[in-house]
Amino acid sequence: MQTTCDVLIVGAGPAGSSAALASAKIGVRVVMIEKKRQVGVPVQCAEYVPWQITQEVALPKNVIAQQIVVMRTHLPDGEMKETQARGFIIHRNLFDQHLVKTAFDAGAEIFLQTRAVGYENGVVRIKQGKQELQIKAQVIIGADGPYSTVGKWMGQGNTEFIHTAQYQMYLCHGLNSTEVYFRKDIPGGYGWVFPKGNVANVGVGVDLQFEVKPGEALHRFVEYLHACGIIEPEVIKRTGGVIPTGGLVKRLHHSNILLVGDAAGMAHPITGAGISNAVICGRMAGEIAAKAVLKNDLDVLKGYEEECRLVLDESLMRARQKRKAMEAKWSDGANDEELSKALHSSWIAFEEYWGGEKHDK
Numbered sequence: 041m042q043t044t045c046d047v048l049i050v051g052a053g054p055a056g057s058s059a060a061l062a063s064a065k066i067g068v069r070v071v072m073i074e075k076k077r078q079v080g081v082p083v084q085c086a087e088y089v090p091w092q093i094t095q096e097v098a099l100p101k102n103v104i105a106q107q108i109v110v111m112r113t114h115l116p117d118g119e120m121k122e123t124q125a126r127g128f129i130i131h132r133n134l135f136d137q138h139l140v141k142t143a144f145d146a147g148a149e150i151f152l153q154t155r156a157v158g159y160e161n162g163v164v165r166i167k168q169g170k171q172e173l174q175i176k177a178q179v180i181i182g183a184d185g186p187y188s189t190v191g192k193w194m195g196q197g198n199t200e201f202i203h204t205a206q207y208q209m210y211l212c213h214g215l216n217s218t219e220v221y222f223r224k225d226i227p228g229g230y231g232w233v234f235p236k237g238n239v240a241n242v243g244v245g246v247d248l249q250f251e252v253k254p255g256e257a258l259h260r261f262v263e264y265l266h267a268c269g270i271i272e273p274e275v276i277k278r279t280g281g282v283i284p285t286g287g288l289v290k291r292l293h294h295s296n297i298l299l300v301g302d303a304a305g306m307a308h309p310i311t312g313a314g315i316s317n318a319v320i321c322g323r324m325a326g327e328i329a330a331k332a333v334l335k336n337d338l339d340v341l342k343g344y345e346e347e348c349r350l351v352l353d354e355s356l357m358r359a360r361q362k363r364k365a366m367e368a369k370w371s372d373g374a375n376d377e378e379l380s381k382a383l384h385s386s387w388i389a390f391e392e393y394w395g396g397e398k399h400d401k
């Protein structure tokens with residue numbers, strides 16, 4: 041069976057829903073497909089978003105778990121640096137569901153438990169259970185996460201990743217800060233404690249080239265935090281996932297296909313944050329796709345790549361370079377003091393990272 045639509049969006053994460061909303065608002069026929077049964081579940085996220093996201097999306101009260109005021113960075117040599125980091129810990133499942141509902145209310149059609157499986161001669165093959173269907177769309181937006189299937193159709197894909205493991209645990213005391221820990225035994229990444237009321241998302245991200253398993257690094261990190269009186273030992277929930285850290289993929293646009301969000305490598309290579317960029321560029325992808333449809337001119341899509349690179353290239357390229365410099369330090373087996381020194385220029389809390397410029401995170 042074959043059906044048609046103007047804009048087909050694969051993946052109903054923040055990138056896909058933001059694209060769906062933007063296209064639907066312009067008045068074209070949008071179909072968004074999502075392989076999961078329930079949007080945003082399971083949560084694979086530490087759930088921090090900076091306040092600036094509210095310039096793109098109004099956060100309903102029930103989505104906000106708590107406010108964050110500062111970020112505290114703990115270096116291996118014991119130095120602690122506190123920086124302004126106004127933002128929110130959100131209920132990520134509710135956030136993703138809110139975005140989908142907004143897109144639905146604007147007129148997008150949404151199909152859950154529906155997976156994109158192939159693309160031949162301009163037609164997308166999708167699977168709903170055992171049933172296989174075909175959709176012909178004027179524009180396709182790949183918003184299908186770090187291992188994007190749509191990206192493969194255009195010969196694109198992320199090649200560098202951080203692998204994470206995360207527990208939800210009870211806090212001994214409430215916090216209004218995100219806590220970031222750099223440690224030799226969390227190589228190529230960092231550990232985090234992001235408070236969410238009386239609990240916290242406690243996780244690690246590691247680079248597998250250093251032959252450390254994320255689960256083992258997390259176990260050691262949690263023991264340390266418990267010994268410091270920060271968290272209780274009980275594990276409430278477990279999650280994890282991968283974050284692309286190589287920056288933007290080579291091409292964000294090919295023919296009638298656009299890539300956005302993690303599918304396009306839009307997460308920050310140093311912090312791993314990807315929600316804001318997914319939302320901003322999702323809107324851009326959705327708007328441009330709808331304009332191309334209305335003008336009946338696929339050349340309009342060319343502007344997407346240019347716009348995204350203008351918004352993201354500088355920041356992601358800088359972060360990727362800093363990541364490479366840090367990786368070299370970890371490879372060299374730097375001691376705590378050397379690592380701490382290197383982090384002054386490789387981590388966003390320090391002015392050296394920004395070349396001495398002032399900034400508002």
Ligand SMILES: Cc1cc2nc3c(=O)[nH]c(=O)nc-3n(C[C@H](O)[C@H](O)[C@H](O)COP(=O)(O)OP(=O)(O)OC[C@H]3O[C@@H](n4cnc5c(N)ncnc54)[C@H](O)[C@@H]3O)c2cc1C
Nearest residue numbers: 051053054055075085086087088156185281301302314315
């Ligand atoms: C442990 C962890 C902690 C993180 N913490 C933070 C944080 O605190 N703050 C932050 O900003 N970022 C964080 N990130 C990164 C952030 O989660 C991502 O950058 C963000 O989810 C990207 O959004 P997206 O819409 O591009 O992709 P996703 O949210 O991954 O959504 C992609 C969707 O596509 C669906 N899909 C995939 N393939 C198909 C297919 N073939 N057919 C149909 N559907 C498909 C998936 O099921 C998924 O729902 C974290 C990531 C991890 C792993």
